[in-house]
Amino acid sequence: MRLKIISFLLIFSVVVFPSIIFKGMTPFVENESFVLSNENVVASIGNDGLLENLALKDTMFDAVYNMYFTLDKSKVSFEEIKVSDNKKILAYGTNGVKDVIVEYSLIKDGLHVSVLSKEPKELRVFFKESDLDPIFLKEKNYTFIQCRHVAYGIFFPNALSMYRIGALMFLSIKSVPVNDYSKFDFDIILDKDIHHLKEKLGLIDYQNKYIVLDTQNKPVDNIKVVMLNGDTPVDVSTSKLNGEIYFSGNGDNFKLLNEDLKIRNFTKDRIFLDSPKETKFLWKPYLTGLSTDSVYVVFKVNKPSTAVLFINGKMIEDNLYDTFHMIKVDNLTPATVYDVEVVAAQLKEKISFKTAGDKKYKFLVYGDTRTNTDWHKIICDEMSKEKALFVLHTGDLVESGPQLFEWDFFFNTGHTLFSRTPIMPVIGNHEHNAVYYYQAFMPPRKGGGDFLKQWYSFDIGPVHYIVLDSNVQENTNLDFYQTQWLENDLKKTTKPYIIVLFHHPFFSNVKGRGQEFREKWHNLFVKYKVSAVFNGHIHHYERFFKDGVMYVTTGGGGAPFGYGLYSSDVSYLPFSKASAAGYLHYIVGNVEDGSIHFVVKAVAKEENRKLSKVYKILDEFDIYARNTRN
Secondary structure: OOOOOOHHHOOEOOOOOOOOOOEOOOOOOOOOOOEEEOOOEEEEEOOOOOEEEEEEOOOOEOOEEEEEEEEOOEEOEEEEEEEEOOOEEEEEEEOOOOEEEEEEEEEOOEEEEEEEEOOOOOEEEEEEEOOOOOEEEEEOOEEEEEOOOOEEEEEOOOEEEEEEOOOEEEEEOOOEEEOOEEEEEEEEEEEOOHHHHHHHOOOOOOOEEEEEEOOOOOEOOOOEEEEEEOOEEEEEEEOOOOOEEEEOOOOOEEEEOOOOOOEEEEOOOEEEEOOOOOOOEEEEEEEEOOOOOOEEEEEEEEEEEEEEEEEOOEEEEEEEEEEEEEEEEOOOOOOOEEEEEEEEOOEEEEEEEEOOOOOOEEEEEEOOOOOOHHHHHHHHHHHHOOOOOEEEEOOOOOOOOOOHHHHHHHHHHOHHHHOOOOEEEOOOHHHOOOHHHHHHOOOOOOOEOHHHOOEEEEEEOOEEEEEOOOOOOOOOHHHHHHHHHHHHHHHHOOOOEEEEEOOOOOOOOEOOOOOOOOHHHHHHHHHOOOOEEEEOOOOEEEEEEEOOEEEEEEOOOOOOOOOHHHOOOEOOOOOEEEEEEOEEEEEEEEEOOOEEEEEEEEEEEEEOOEEEEEEEEEEEEEEEOHHHOO
């Protein structure tokens, strides 16, 4: 279906922009043809016709990862997207009954959106933010969203209500007639903080001045501070070079937007930070999101700074003044070794990696590293000697995902491994779907679910890897979306091998330890000839072969061991192939011609509550290319 378009929307031509890299938790760009850019802001529209990225050019930090529409209470989907010669992007779709056009165009400091249809009664617009802990304020006809490095002011002149229901929702039942159609309009305006947005929009009558000082009473610049009245945010502002900071409204408390930093105390005109004297790494540099031509370098420091990477004679700057840095290194050569020097303030750290591209390579699998940091270090130090291309983690990285200090332990403990071997993880039950998990990792390409990376897939050489979230409750909408995504992903791949990873195993030889059997997933694995499935959750090693699919449980990364295999609870399933308990272990996968050979290596064993180092092969097995199997 297609509307007859109004004359001012008629002429089209494709506009191609140079490669762009957005920053933030969901910086995926599907199609660089659908990009709008002016001197202040840049936006991209996804292949689904929805806003995909929106950022200030000086930071490129995007904090909205999903915006979708319902018209007359039915969700709008788009079938065609075009770029006009007057620098507008048009998405053509339907709500199932009526045709809909969405027009995206840039204004000086943001994005203007128009939604057109015939006789629409009600428009709802939903925004899902992509940041750790955004601040929300409402004033007059504006709704403000403050994120880590950007603030959004949403001006919806005819909106009747705004509230959050898993997403920020605007409801409008008043449209403006345009010829034979009706149109809803709204703007998204950007700046570095809410206070500057209020100034820009003429919403400030008076200001209160403070000075931000460190522990040596020196002015601190570029720090975002939230003014509170009780627990309610009043304003968010950024300190200037001389430490001056201005707020509108009245508050009785303050907090920092960056939770790595703390306020020691404050007076009527001073805000004192509890700032460390020396800059140190909180998370030492590590690697994630490996592909043939890119990788992400990630680290965290205890004091805000900008950062620079030096890589094979090339300098990459991250101008975000922050404690957390995730820097994409792209335009790399496949199957090539790169040495990187990471510089933040006076800190320097060297790391190295090899891009994907070889048909033959080595990768690692392990999981359940929570609880025993010293045990985790033992296994990481041994795994680092393998010089593998990357490592897969089967979940339960930390004891409690919402506790920030747990992630400090994880990354510093695994630094020897993760600074050479990019990590691609699965979310486990101990992560509790915490936002820190999503902040810390970036898949090679966009997936689905929360932050577009709750589940994801990627290709390296002849292998297609699929990562799922088994914490999603069965027979829910989220389970439906993930399973639908899984089948679509399985249909598309032509790779000889498919390896699937999720946290909770289907099977165990210990009674009551196998999880609820997801028959839908197993049937899909059989139908599409999945080569192997790797799980964690149970803190020992087991392997099963059922209906042509190899199922492997590896949970020996440092969590307390499970000894059910030695008890009366054991009941070996007829398709069980191997098992071992009480070992710190990991799995090496060797991708070879015609097969992948796996070796399960134990590096320590617990006996009588004492851990002793061992070097033992627990198991070996092979999987074969799908087209060679019956």
